[in-house]
Amino acid sequence: MGSKWTAADIPDQSGRTVIVTGANSGLGYDTAAALADKGAQVVLAVRNLDKGNEAVDRIKKSTPNAVVNVTQLDLSSLDSVRRAADELRAAHPRIDLLINNAGVMYLPNRETTKDGFEMQFGTNHLGHFALTGLLLDNLLTAEGSRVVTVSSVGHRILARIRFEDPHFETGYNRVRAYGQSKLANLMFTYELQRRLSAKGAPTIAAAAHPGFSDTELMRYIPVYVPDIAWKIFTQPADKGSLPTLRAATAPDVQGGQYYGPDGIGEVRGNPKLVASSAQSHDEDIQRRLWTMSEELTGITFPV
Numbered sequence: 001m002g003s004k005w006t007a008a009d010i011p012d013q014s015g016r017t018v019i020v021t022g023a024n025s026g027l028g029y030d031t032a033a034a035l036a037d038k039g040a041q042v043v044l045a046v047r048n049l050d051k052g053n054e055a056v057d058r059i060k061k062s063t064p065n066a067v068v069n070v071t072q073l074d075l076s077s078l079d080s081v082r083r084a085a086d087e088l089r090a091a092h093p094r095i096d097l098l099i100n101n102a103g104v105m106y107l108p109n110r111e112t113t114k115d116g117f118e119m120q121f122g123t124n125h126l127g128h129f130a131l132t133g134l135l136l137d138n139l140l141t142a143e144g145s146r147v148v149t150v151s152s153v154g155h156r157i158l159a160r161i162r163f164e165d166p167h168f169e170t171g172y173n174r175v176r177a178y179g180q181s182k183l184a185n186l187m188f189t190y191e192l193q194r195r196l197s198a199k200g201a202p203t204i205a206a207a208a209h210p211g212f213s214d215t216e217l218m219r220y221i222p223v224y225v226p227d228i229a230w231k232i233f234t235q236p237a238d239k240g241s242l243p244t245l246r247a248a249t250a251p252d253v254q255g256g257q258y259y260g261p262d263g264i265g266e267v268r269g270n271p272k273l274v275a276s277s278a279q280s281h282d283e284d285i286q287r288r289l290w291t292m293s294e295e296l297t298g299i300t301f302p303v
Contacts (some may be wrong), residue, residue, distance in 0.1 A: 004262075004270040007242065010249045013040035017092045018248075019135070020044060021073060022102025022129065024051040025152070027210050030241040031099060033059045035248070036066040043092070045073040045084060045102075045131075065066065075102055075127025076113035078297060085134035095138040097248055100128040100149040100185070110172035117296065118167040120174075124181035126297055128129040129188055133299040136203070140302065143204040148247045149189050151258070152209050153266060155182040156277045166296075170245040174188050184289060186276050190285040192258040204255035206247040207276075211261035211268045213240025235261070243271035 018035050022028040036042045036059050046052035052070035059066050071087055074080035088095070103124045113122035119277035132147055139145040159179030162168070168177050185207065192205040212234045243259040253259075258276050263269030279285070294300050 005242065005246050005250070005272075006270065007034050007238075007245060010034060010038045010245055011251065013038040014248065016040045016096040017094060018097040018099065018163075019071075019088060019092075019095060020099045020101055021075065021131070022046065024048065024055040026237050027213060027241045027244065028099075028101040029055055029058075030238040031063065031101060031244050031248075032068070033247055034238075034241065035097075036068050037063045038249075040097070041067040041069075043069050043071055043088065044192040045071045045074070045088070047074045047102075049257060055271065069173040073102075073131070074114075075123045075131070076117075076119060078127075078130055079113050080114075081127055081130045082134065087132060088135060089138055093138060094142045095135055096137055096142045096145050098132060098139060098147045099244060099248060100132065100147065101244065102128075102183050103150065103181075105152075105154075105178050106174045107177070108174060109157045110168055110177075110274055112167070115296075116167070117170075117218075118177055121166055122233060124178075125184035125188065126293060129183070129293045130297040130299045131296075132188075132192070133301045137302055139203045140201055144203045146171065146248060146253070147189075147192065147203065147205045148244055149185045149205070149207050150209065150244055151185040151189075151207050151276070152178075153211070153260075154179050155186055155209075159183040159277075160279065161187070161285055163288060163292065166292070182279055183277070184293075186280040187282075187286040187289050188293070189258075190256055190281065191283075191290050192301075192303075194286075195301065197255060199303045201303060206253055206254070206259070207254065208243035208247040208259040208271070209266070210237075210240030211235060211263070213237050233267055238259045246271040 260274035261269035
C-alpha cells in the first residue's frame with residue numbers, strides 16, 4: 001500500500017452486507033458506490049425512495065453486477081428509524097458494516113424533528129444513535145464488523161453538549177447546533193467503542209470526517225462565503241468519502257480511531273489517522289451524553 005490511501009486500496013468486500021445512511025447523493029452515494037464496486041451487498045438507507053432508486057440505477061450503470069437495495073429511513077423520526085431497523089434486521093441477520101453518514105448542516109432557522117428534537121442534533125446524532133442501537137445485535141454476529149460514524153471539523157467550532165438545553169429552545173445558533181451534533185457523533189463513537197471492548201465484542205466503532213467536500217450539505221453555508229472560495233478549498237465528494245471508506249475497510253483500523261484528510265487543516269487530501277478535540281475525549285461527558293441519548297430515544301444497547 002502506498003503512502004496515499006485511495007479507493008483502489010479497499011479490500012475485496014464480497015460476502016459483506018453494508019448499510020449506508022443518506023446514500024442517495026454526495027458522500028454517502030460515493031461511499032456506497034465504492035463498496036458495491038468491491039463486491040459488498042449495499043443497502044442505501046434514504047429518506048426519499050425515488051432518489052434512492054435513482055442512486056441504485058447510477059451504481060448499476062458503473063457496476064452492472066452490483067447488489068444494491070433501498071430502505072426508507074427518515075432519521076428525523078424515531079418511528080421511521082424503528083420501522084427501518086425492523087426491516088433491515090429481518091432482511092439481514094448479519095450486518096458487517098453500518099455507516100452513519102446522513103446529516104443536515106447549518107439550518108438557518110431552528111427546526112425540530114417529528115419527536116421535538118433540534119433538527120441537527122436529532123438527525124445527525126440521535127437518529128443514528130437509535131439506529132445503531134437497534135441494529136447492533138446483527139452486527140455483533142459478524143466477526144470484523146464495524147460502525148463508522150461521520151463527524152466533521154465542525155466538532156471543534158463553538159461546540160459543546162448543551163445538557164441544559166440540547167434542543168436550543170433558547171438562543172438558537174446554527175453553527176453551535178451543528179457543532180454540538182458533530183461533537184456528539186465522536187463522543188458516541190468513543191463511548192460505543194469502550195462498551196464494545198468491555199464486552200469483548202467482534203465489532204469496532206470508528207469515525208471519519210470528509211474535510212470540506214463539495215456536496216449538497218453546503219447549501220446553507222453563509223452567503224458571504226463566495227462560491228469561488230468554496231471551489232478552491234473543497235474537494236469532490238468521491239475524495240471526501242475516502243476517510244469513511246478507509247475507516248470502514250482498511251485492515252489496520254482499530255476501534256476508537258478517527259480518519260480525515262491529510263492536507264493542511266484537514267480540509268482536503270487523502271485519508272489518514274487524525275485527532276479530535278480534547279473535549280471529545282472527556283469520558284464523563286461521553287457517559288452523560290449516552291444516558292441522555294437513551295432517555296430521549298428510548299433505545300438501550302445490548303452492550
